Amino acid sequence: MATQLTTGICSRLNSSENDDDELFNSQPTVQFLSFKRVPPSGGGSNMDRYRVIVSDGEHFLQSMLATQLNHLVEEEQILKHSIAVIEKFTCNLVQGKKLLIILALRVVQKEAEKIGNPVGIQARAGGSIETQASPSAAVTPAPAASAKPAASTAPAQSSRQPTQGNRGGRTAIYPIESLSPYQNHWTIKARVIAKSEIRTWSNQRGEGKLFNITLMDESGEIRATGFNATVDELYDRIQEGKVYFISKAKVNLAKKKFSNIPNEYELALERNTEIEECPDAADVPMVKFNFTPIANLQEIAKDAVCDIVGVVKEVGELSSITSKATNKQIPKKELTVVDASGFSVKVTLWGKQAEQYNETDNPVIAFKGAKVGDFQGRSLSMMSSSSLIINPDIPEAHHLRGWYDAAGAEQTYQSHTNTMSSGGGVSFDRAEIRSLNDVKISELGMSDKVDTFSSRATIMHIKGDNIAYPACPSQGCNKKVVLMGDSWRCENCDKSYPQPEHRYIVPMAVADYSGQAWFQGFNDVGLIVFGMPANDLERDDTEFNRVLEGTIGTTYNFACRAKQDNYNDQARVRYGISRILPLDYREEATYLANLLRRSEWSN
The missing domain is CATH 2.40.50.140 (Nucleic acid-binding proteins)
Incomplete structure (x- = not known):
């Protein structure tokens, strides 16, 4: 038996009154004739909307899906000619025409033939109805309808319509x-x-x-x-x-x-x-979350917001900072939060939230709308619009409680501190390591833009010639200085100094199992590789060579930039080191062990 549509519902919605309880609780059955994606309008929303034409077999009406229903279109749970029961809805008046807003629906027939030859409705000033041609030429005889009789038409109202009518004299x-x-x-x-x-x-x-x-x-x-x-x-x-x-x-x-x-x-x-x-709050949800695993925070842009749920493993001391804007002391407290992804993250509480937090026994906390930062890696900070719920009654929290009590309390965690770069936004990603041969055959850096990649390689050779240069000792300058008489002159600062501060330039040949490449690093790289400032590096040939030889065979994790330049009229790709990280074998073992645990807990 064919599904029956609610006859006359489009006419009734077009002329609906504010207090029509029967209409707004009727849950009509309609058919979708078309879907159109509406990009963000620039008013602040960054979400697409979907405009829908719904039909009752006789007339059609413009409507809009609430954004929480977008996935039904995107996942093809509803299609052209699908039939559904509209469980919750409201109506707007847009440019003189009624627009149905669908808040909740239930699909009763995903694939169906078009029913009837519906025409559009347009309300006239006198209250009569004017029809317009259907947007589709296909015609199918309309079956008997199961709807209530259509209400008499009336002029369109001047405001959006409610989901329910008056309650005890209250406005809808x-x-x-x-x-x-x-x-x-x-x-x-x-x-x-x-x-x-x-x-x-x-x-x-x-x-x-x-x-x-x-x-x-x-x-x-x-x-x-x-x-x-x-x-x-x-x-x-x-x-x-x-x-x-x-x-x-x-x-x-x-x-x-x-x-x-x-x-x-x-x-x-x-x-x-x-x-x-309102004493009757049962129909209003507590909070809606869209949780991100802590391991995935590095995929979220700086200053974006996200929701996480985790177990508080450590609580820092209450401290304070001085606000530059108000010169007042602002209390702060850092929580170290972990989850079953094997990662930890620092979450900073501010103000009264920091002062009032005194939880013990490793509670589970759901954080909503926390701001993502990149100070020493990924971190989170609560804002005025952020909220947290301690030991929430949600499935994710119950799962974490069981996991932590069973295994998580004894586990070690990897923080984002050692996986993120503070320079230029280039990060080392343990899960995205590329071989040197793959970097070359993929032609990274050959386009006009800069490419980035993560690599694990061993130092084979470091060029000892011109490994450092005399730099301006003024903080933040780093420009090369020139000896002029008894002092060193910096043209950038327009000052002279008794001594320079030598800074590293480190060209090194590195290799992995697939091949070899030349990387170039600067002072931060040299400090890690040589373990001392350039000023302290002995210039005695014997000692200097001993230090260089001590670096050979050492393996590091690298975050690099690949960029094309020209040398002697020939194009070449230079691999610059943005971040160098010594191998931590305990961390590597923990990473692999946690992979096994995550697999176990996800099944």
Whole structure:
């Protein structure tokens, strides 16, 4: 038996009223006629949207998938002509036309033939309905429909429609996903998943204070900020973790400089903003996470945000730093967090969060919206919009608790400190080591751009000629200086110095099992290879040769840049060392052992 569509639902949605409980709880059955990907509009959101045309067999209506349903299109769980039950939805008014927003759906028939020859709907000022041609020429006789009779048509409303009608006189509840600056009367029901401290500022325009909160419902998240008098009015009334009805706040474009919330809009809390605690919070999720394994943090760009869940292995002492902007002391505390990927990461807590953290017994913590840093490798830092939940009741946390108690407590962990480079963003990746022969046959560096690669190779020879140069001792200069009389002259600093600071230039032949190549490093490389500053390297030939010979046969991990240049009118590729790391055999053994453990725990 063919699936029946809900006859007349497109007409009813087109003329829907704010308080039509029956309509917004009806869960109609519709057919998808087409999908169109809509790229980010530049308003702050970096997510694609999908515009969909839905049909009830008689009429079709423009609609939009909520972003949490994007995967249904991208994974081809819904196709052209698929039939689905729309379990939750709302309606917007966009440029005078109704737009259906699909918040949740259930597929009842993935592959189907087109039903009927639907036509479009356009509301006239007088309330009658005007139809337009179908977007598709294919015609299939429409089966009997199972819908309720279509409601009488009415003029389109001037605001987005709620998912449910009035509750005890309360204005209808709107999903966060549907908010925009083009509507004035709305109420959301949302959980406060993060609440910042009160921050103050002082500049030429005066002084002020602010706080912000992150709100979440089942459709998405949004940031809300209150300033000055609003801080006094609302700050103490809002508690993190609780659910509130919120209305009469202003919807603005999000300032992405100050927020990483995935929403193109944000709320401005005002003195007349209404906030009422909701006792019935069962239908509002606690927090939504998108966890990244700690081992994969090196794949995330600096300053991006991510969610992780891990066990706190170590807790640092409470300390503080002085803010350059306010000259005030800011408390900080570092947690070392580990997970079953075999890696650890430092997570920095700030302010009251740092002062109030006093957990013991290695709790499991879920961190949401932590900022990725690259200080001495990958690290994480909590922000005002970040949040953490200690021992959350989620499957990932339960799995980690069992793993850590059974095996993780005795395990050693690899940090990102020794895998990341502080120079030029080039990192050594243990899992991406390439042989020297592969680097050459892949022609890395032969294009116009610089290529990077990781290598493990053994020093075979170092050129001893001109291994160092006299450099300016002024911090950060490093330019070559010239002896002029009794002093050394730096043209860059326009100063003379009694002595230079010699800096290394280290051309070395290295080899692995596949072949040989010439690498070139500078002062940081020389310090590791020779174990002493260039000024201390003995110039006595015998001692100098002894030091050079001592480097032969030593194996290192290298992070390199490959770049083409010209020498004597011939193109060649130079391999510059961005980072050199001595081999740590214990770390290598731990890495291999943890691979086996990860395999065991992932099965």
